[in-house]
Amino acid sequence: MYWLMKSEPDVYSIDDLARSSGPAMWEGCRNYTVRNFMRDRMADGDLAFFYHSNSDPSGIVGVMKIVGEAFPDPTQFDATSEYFDPKAPADGSRWLARNVVFVQKFNRVIPLNELRETPGLEEMLVTKRGQRLSVMPVTESEWAIVLALGQSSL
């Protein structure tokens, strides 16, 4: 499957991922729909768009790859972390993380506005009003269209 995963670049950007020598942990997701995606639908080797949220402009900035399986997010047990969850069951099943590796940074940001205006992306979840999931599926045709935009030098 294909995915879109959001991060605020002030917190973690695609440049941070590109600098990372090995896999990076995608942590801190605290939404059950996202948890279920990461647990049940996401697979080793899946590709994902890296989306910068709360940015100027917000948009898709590159591609990464999921490596390995889901595992308990260690930040849920870390009292010093902003992601600490005092009610998290000890088995770690409430909040999961995934490892990701950098694949490519696009020549340019593909802003949300452009996604909304691009034929074929009318149903893309990230363009929907009120859509707040930080991890969401992308269809194969959406993937191909966005990838072509990202590899153009417009």
Next chain:
DNA sequence: GCCAACGTTGGC
């Protein structure tokens, strides 16, 4: 910084 949308919590 505003606020719409929507997820989560908790009283009942």
Next chain:
DNA sequence: GCCAACGTTGGC
């Protein structure tokens, strides 16, 4: 199990 209150996301 309903639903009001509250918290969070994230575009603008």
